[in-house]
Amino acid sequence: MKRILATAITLAIGCAALASNAHASPLPAGWTCTPALCGAPQGKPIVEQLLPPPEVPAPITRHYPAKVIVNLEAREVVGTLADGVKYDFYTFNGTVPGPMIRVRVGDTVEIRLKNAHSDHMPHNIDLHAVMGTGGGAANSIVIPGHEGAFEFKALHAGFFVYHCAMAPAAVHIANGMYGAIMVEPADGLPKVDKEFYVMQGEFYTQGAYMQPGLQSLDMTKLLDEQPTYVVFNGRVGSLTGEHALHAKEGQTVRFFFANGGPNLTSSFHMIGGIWNTVWPWGGSNEDHNVQTISVPPGGAVIADMKLVVPGTFMLVDHAAVRMFNKGALGQLVVSGPEQPTLYRALWNRPFAPAGAMPAAASSAH
Amino acid sequence: MRSMIVLLCGTLLGACTLVAAAASAPSSLPATSIYRIPPLTLMNQNGQTFTFASLAGKPRLLGMFYASCQMACPVEIETLKQVEHQVVKAGGQPIPVLLVTFDPAHDDLAALKKAAAQHHVSAPEFQLSRALSGDIGMLGGVLGVSWRPLPGGGFQHNVVVALLDRAGRIIATDPANGRADPAFVAAIVREERAAH
Amino acid sequence: MLRALMGLLLLAALMPRPAPADAAAPRFVTVPGGQLVSSLLDGTRTVTVQMAPFAMLEEPVTEAQFAAFLRAHPEWQRGHIAVLFAGPNYLASWLTPTDPGDAQAARRPVTDVSWFAARAYCDSLQAELPSWYQWEYAAAASSSNRDARANMARRNAILAALMHVTGQRPGLIGQRPANVYGLRDLNRLIWEWVSDYGAMFPDVNGDVGSAGSGSVLRLCGGAALAFRDPSDYALAERVAALSMLAPADSSPFVGFRCVRKPGDSP
Ligand SMILES: [Cu+2]
Numbered sequence: 001m002k003r004i005l006a007t008a009i010t011l012a013i014g015c016a017a018l019a020s021n022a023h024a025s026p027l028p029a030g031w032t033c034t035p036a037l038c039g040a041p042q043g044k045p046i047v048e049q050l051l052p053p054p055e056v057p058a059p060i061t062r063h064y065p066a067k068v069i070v071n072l073e074a075r076e077v078v079g080t081l082a083d084g085v086k087y088d089f090y091t092f093n094g095t096v097p098g099p100m101i102r103v104r105v106g107d108t109v110e111i112r113l114k115n116a117h118s119d120h121m122p123h124n125i126d127l128h129a130v131m132g133t134g135g136g137a138a139n140s141i142v143i144p145g146h147e148g149a150f151e152f153k154a155l156h157a158g159f160f161v162y163h164c165a166m167a168p169a170a171v172h173i174a175n176g177m178y179g180a181i182m183v184e185p186a187d188g189l190p191k192v193d194k195e196f197y198v199m200q201g202e203f204y205t206q207g208a209y210m211q212p213g214l215q216s217l218d219m220t221k222l223l224d225e226q227p228t229y230v231v232f233n234g235r236v237g238s239l240t241g242e243h244a245l246h247a248k249e250g251q252t253v254r255f256f257f258a259n260g261g262p263n264l265t266s267s268f269h270m271i272g273g274i275w276n277t278v279w280p281w282g283g284s285n286e287d288h289n290v291q292t293i294s295v296p297p298g299g300a301v302i303a304d305m306k307l308v309v310p311g312t313f314m315l316v317d318h319a320a321v322r323m324f325n326k327g328a329l330g331q332l333v334v335s336g337p338e339q340p341t342l343y344r345a346l347w348n349r350p351f352a353p354a355g356a357m358p359a360a361a362s363s364a365h
Numbered sequence: 366m367r368s369m370i371v372l373l374c375g376t377l378l379g380a381c382t383l384v385a386a387a388a389s390a391p392s393s394l395p396a397t398s399i400y401r402i403p404p405l406t407l408m409n410q411n412g413q414t415f416t417f418a419s420l421a422g423k424p425r426l427l428g429m430f431y432a433s434c435q436m437a438c439p440v441e442i443e444t445l446k447q448v449e450h451q452v453v454k455a456g457g458q459p460i461p462v463l464l465v466t467f468d469p470a471h472d473d474l475a476a477l478k479k480a481a482a483q484h485h486v487s488a489p490e491f492q493l494s495r496a497l498s499g500d501i502g503m504l505g506g507v508l509g510v511s512w513r514p515l516p517g518g519g520f521q522h523n524v525v526v527a528l529l530d531r532a533g534r535i536i537a538t539d540p541a542n543g544r545a546d547p548a549f550v551a552a553i554v555r556e557e558r559a560a561h
Numbered sequence: 562m563l564r565a566l567m568g569l570l571l572l573a574a575l576m577p578r579p580a581p582a583d584a585a586a587p588r589f590v591t592v593p594g595g596q597l598v599s600s601l602l603d604g605t606r607t608v609t610v611q612m613a614p615f616a617m618l619e620e621p622v623t624e625a626q627f628a629a630f631l632r633a634h635p636e637w638q639r640g641h642i643a644v645l646f647a648g649p650n651y652l653a654s655w656l657t658p659t660d661p662g663d664a665q666a667a668r669r670p671v672t673d674v675s676w677f678a679a680r681a682y683c684d685s686l687q688a689e690l691p692s693w694y695q696w697e698y699a700a701a702a703s704s705s706n707r708d709a710r711a712n713m714a715r716r717n718a719i720l721a722a723l724m725h726v727t728g729q730r731p732g733l734i735g736q737r738p739a740n741v742y743g744l745r746d747l748n749r750l751i752w753e754w755v756s757d758y759g760a761m762f763p764d765v766n767g768d769v770g771s772a773g774s775g776s777v778l779r780l781c782g783g784a785a786l787a788f789r790d791p792s793d794y795a796l797a798e799r800v801a802a803l804s805m806l807a808p809a810d811s812s813p814f815v816g817f818r819c820v821r822k823p824g825d826s827p
Pocket of ligand 1: 074124166177
């Protein structure tokens with residue numbers, strides 16, 4: 001009986017996956033491998049072009065599964081956490097977050113991980129896009145001066161976090177060792193005008209917020225989950241001022257937003273905007289007209305917004321202390337003509353205290 | 366680690382010939398030969414003494430053990446007896462086995478004799494031995510065997526049995542954990558044929 | 562010709578050579594016996610060890626000391642060492658096989674040496690690598706306390722020191738006070754080889770993983786099961802760094818020191 005039921009369910013799921021216009025299907029077409037979608041890799045192996053955040057690799061236009069090679073390097077570097085504040089980061093490819101990877105569902109992905117000669121620690125990589133022990137972590141541990149590789153089939157489309165899982169993992173993640181991978185559905189995501197890649201993460205320093213100099217990890221703060229910094233893309237000011245993101249009115253922008261953690265759930269919000277379309281959890285379901293998205297550590301979201309008015313929009317973790325006092329703030333500057341029918345200023349003026357009769361009103365009697 | 370040693374031997378084989386031989390190692394041995402470890406003098410359950418390097422010349426199985434071991438080592442020895450049996454069944458010759466104790470403080474000649482009698486194994490085909498001089502840590506290191514004395518007695522340790530070719534290169538390894546692995550047996554038969 | 566050259570080499574190796582002036586003679590310090598509650602669990606059980614007294618090198622072995630050893634034992638030099646005992650990174654940063662090319666060689670701990678080479682060095686002093694328990698017991702002591710491991714400020718400082726990655730080479734020996742036994746630089750400078758590092762953790766089957774396998778540490782959460790106090794991150798980092806190494810591997814932050822029976826002449 002159980003078996004029959006299971007078979008029925010499998011068939012049902014299979015049918016749903018194949019039906020092109022299945023309404024509100026739990027498995028939308030093209031988001032999960034089927035034999036038709038995910039055959040043997042075709043064509044020449046593709047070496048993934050990796051870009052520093054907030055840049056996003058170009059959308060995939062291929063309509064067949066390929067072999068994709070991703071070259072990552074674990075690097076322990078002294079970097080800038082805020083103006084005048086240095087920190088010993090653990091990174092993938094020297095940036096926090098590590099570069100965004102973009103593949104297609106059904107692709108065979110070869111992850112190559114080098115560990116720089118000058119590093120102290122062994123490192124590895126656990127990709128949440130992987131079905132396999134430790135997400136690859138068990139087969140990618142590399143000591144300094146070594147390199148390792150493993151391969152996986154991208155069975156499920158979605159936007160996924162990757163991170164170092166080397167013991168003690170909390171330390172490696174707290175030092176910035178994470179990134180994200182987009183596994184595109186077979187027909188890709190809807191086209192947008194601009195795409196950005198942003199990851200949130202916390203830092204636990206011995207010095208207070210913005211205390212200058214080389215700061216070290218504070219173990220007690222980490223254990224208590226009391227970060228000194230909560231930032232986007234590895235530093236205070238990574239997306240503000242001269243680093244602000246730019247777009248034009250009328251454009252639709254897409255944020256690939258993920259949370260490295262290690263501990264805090266982000267309340268991802270754009271001040272002055274409503275997300276037209278989001279793929280909560282980075283999965284296949286779409287949701288619309290969303291204000292704030294909960295993104296847990298080791299979780300991600302894809303969020304689209306059509307920009308209809310000009311202005312400076314603030315990208316924040318809406319947990320307010322984090323945006324005001326810990327650095328979780330970015331800017332999207334939208335240029336274009338004012339749209340007074342959509343949004344305009346009316347007045348800003350003093351008004352009389354309650355109880356006092358306005359002069360104009362009394363004279364009318 | 367097990368695979369790493371094999372990998373090391375495999376990938377570096379080309380480079381090996383370029384590496385000058387250490388002064389103490391017999392110059393005829395390849396650079397990845399396990400017989401190149403610093404000199405080790407052993408004594409077997411019959412009280413016969415020999416140098417480790419003198420064992421070069423024949424394929425053999427090499428492992429480590431200790432006599433008062435309750436579980437892993439008896440299983441190791443019994444597994445190796447099964448392996449021998451399977452090798453013969455597959456048309457091969459009984460392959461000589463050497464086990465070296467990592468508990469020389471307790472495993473004297475009497476202990477070795479007793480263990481050999483318990484398991485019905487006899488030298489020279491199946492030797493249980495202890496080091497009289499030299500560093501067995503080096504042997505464990507190249508073999509991939511690690512051990513740590515526990516405060517309550519006994520050892521925390523692993524089991525690796527290596528198939529060595531005539532020159533002492535590690536051809537295959539096995540955890541000797543109760544089952545004669547057909548792939549390991551086949552590797553032994555292949556190596557014996559190649560050695561002829 | 563080759564034979565003559567080899568002979569010459571052998572002769573050179575046998576000739577007594579004075580250690581260069583900058584290589585201080587290694588000095589052993591006696592560590593009294595006592596009780597150690599280990600940070601490593603045996604399965605799920607806490608392990609208490611009765612430690613016998615031992616003598617330990619006051620400082621990590623320096624580049625200059627190791628260079629002197631290599632001059633006396635050419636078979637352990639880069640280029641001569643058997644491939645079973647060292648990988649391509651072995652002393653790779655040295656100027657020549659016997660010269661670290663470092664003006665501070667007398668005060669810098671030697672690193673980039675394999676477990677085999679470290680073992681051979683200790684053997685040349687009629688000593689050996691410490692066991693994990695010996696290292697842990699010695700390193701538990703601060704300048705005022707025989708077991709300072711519970712001190713959170715100290716843990717934090719140790720972790721912070723280990724995280725700094727400002728240079729390719731580790732810092733210099735002797736920048737901090739010795740501990741109560743007179744030992745220096747056990748915690749904050751480098752990781753150190755121990756004799757039984759390969760057998761520190763049982764793997765998922767309860768069996769011991771072989772050296773370099775990392776066994777339970779391979780998985781993110783696994784490490785939490787291995788330590789008595791999983792929040793001692795500095796210790797976890799050290800153990801992780803060591804347990805991933807095969808004995809022929811070397812790392813720019815792994816050095817060593819030796820131990821022997823107490824009372825042997827220095
Ligand atoms: Cu890492």
